[in-house]
Amino acid sequence: MHPAPPSTPALRRPRSTRFRLAIAAGVVTCMTAVGGVAWALDRFVIEHVEVVSASSAEEAVAAAESAGSAAFTVTVETVGTGSDAATVTTAIIELDDVTQLRSAFADDAYGENITELPSVIAEQVGASLAINGDYYGFRDTGIVIRNGVLYRDEGVREALVLYRDGTAAVVDETTTTGAQLLADGAWQTLSFGPVLVEDGAVVDGIDAVEVDTNFGNHSIQGDQPRTAVAVLADGSIAFVVVDGRSDVSAGMTLTELAAHLQALGAVTAYNLDGGGSSTMVVDGEVVTAPSNGGERATSDILYVS
Template sequence: MHDAASSTPAPAPAPGAPVGADQPAASPRRRLGTRARVAIAAGLVACTTAIGGVAWALDRFVVEHVEVVSASSLERAAGTAAVAAEAGTASATVTTETVGEGDDAAAVTTAILELDDITQLRSAFADDAFGENITELPSVIAEQVGASIAINGDYYGFRDTGIVIRNGVLYRDEGVREALVLYRDGTAAIVDETATSGEELLADGAWQTLSFGPALVEDGAVVGGIESVEVDTNVGNHSIQGDQPRTAVAVLEDGRIALVVVDGRSDESAGMTLTELASSLQGLGADVAYNLDGGGSSTIVVDGEVVNEPSNGGERATSDILYVVG
């Protein structure tokens, strides 16, 4: 009986080798064991999953998804840009003060706007484009639209939900949370997006909607339970509790508008809780007040200059601003 090795033909000499030169013995081929095959398969699945996860994350948080290339053109076509342009003049008083003491002290910048018409309070998208993951520094957006005063908005482009009406044009109609509605007649309201629609709000005279939250003040009273609110279930956007940098907008009882930015996460400014922010806005005379995107996004720009201290050490790119010209 011949063994397997002896029945295997000797390999041919390597090209150019002398005939009869010693050649390495042939190595018998081995089959991978079951465990090895399983391990390799698991590794391939893990790699595929990881690549798919990276692709998903890039698509979800990085890749731009442009739905409207030129929002300003759309607004001109709808006639709402002309409405804003003819609204009249605006004036503002901007102050920065320290609220609280010691480790709880916070730097608060407040712009009180006196507008001839609410349509002078406008919104602008990064790159003048509507969609997801389209971002630019607030000061750059403000410069592009000629804003005298601007704050970061609700960062609508981080998500694909929420009713988005800007400058009288409906861009998205996917209601999921409580929103602030600013109407053309100068009134404001907190609405449940799931109980209405963008078309209905537009028909009722909505000029701007902001979908972040929570509502801070309604009918002049601080809203209860705001410390337990989660804005979204998106990655990185769950809890907004504790002392944080904040941005908020309020309609005061006398009809003026307050844009408020609170610095935080630094030795100089601790930030504010939602309740502290709501109480501060109530003290300004807020009838309705609403929390916007905060943290590193909290920015206020006056005459082209960032006048607060963003917690990232500089501006963070965002998808939108609220602003006033004049």
């Protein structure tokens, strides 16, 4: 039997080489982290303006629309009892023409991550009544038609369409296009959800719905502050804001909100951005209790003058 060859000692890199490798690894880690931060800032913070003056883009369309009047009444009530009680603010709007229901962008600019307080946007457009919209600027998907102008055509979810003839419908964005909706008479589209009431019935399973897979924007279950818009059986429009996350108001589940809207007479009702965004402004004053202790900046509002 031959003796085993002597073992070869493991090669060791000089200390300086190992030190340089450690520094390189740290640099790569830092660059990766910095790259991640840069991506997050670009995606969720840095403004990306695509249309500088949205009102100018809409002017030709708006000029051709009705100049009728809008009247509304606002009520505040407590729904539920005990720890489940919620403060609900409802505005019932009577419109001569649905084109009096308008949308406005923060800073009058269309794009991503452009935000302003709802009361400030409302003041800028002379709104007498406003609620937060669908926060379109948080995401880069969804069909965005506002005041009869198509801004984005990236269908991914169920949207609410308000048509010029006063009707409303829920559409699967993936089976149509913004251009087709415009051709069909779309005046506003709202792309958030879920649909709460359809054909007068509460939609099943809505408490299990996730709106988006975007970071920080998909968990909407449980008792939460809510904002919703509904078309009622008599043709009027309802804006509803539910306060939540406080000792005074617990908020509502989506099913509870849907049932409340159905009781108002909703034929079609749709959930908008909620949580800290949920806000109603009347004559320049915030009449609800945003859960952040004050208004949260958002990208858009729905309003009447």
